[in-house]
Amino acid sequence: MKQQLLKYKGYHGTVEFSLEDDVLYGKVIDVNSLISYEGKDLAELRSDFEGAVDDYLAMCEAHHESPERAYTGSFNVRLEPEMHKRLALYARSHNESLNTSVKQAVAQLLAE
DSSP states (O other): OOOOOEEETTEEEOOEEETTTTEEEEEBOSSSSOOEEEESSHHHHHHHHHHHHHHHHHHHHHTTOOOOOSOOSOOOOOOOHHHHHHHHHHHHHTTOOHHHHHHHHHHHHHHO
């Protein structure tokens, strides 16, 4: 089952629950800072999530810091040397960069 995430201003947050406390809660994912929120129902949870993100952004601005962004568009991929070689040869034979070939492969994977 695909996990549902809250989304706001480019940030994503989890939706979890505590049966003991009868509360929904979550945290913003893929950033080092701990940004958490909670609510008694989904509307309250969403509101607290958005408020937590707004508070985080305001705190960054007040301290003249850049807010963390989870996805910069750059990441390392580790391949076996033979696969790396085959991919490089494929890219060269198609007159494109290795980066372009990887982007096309990922786009095709995500389109399925």
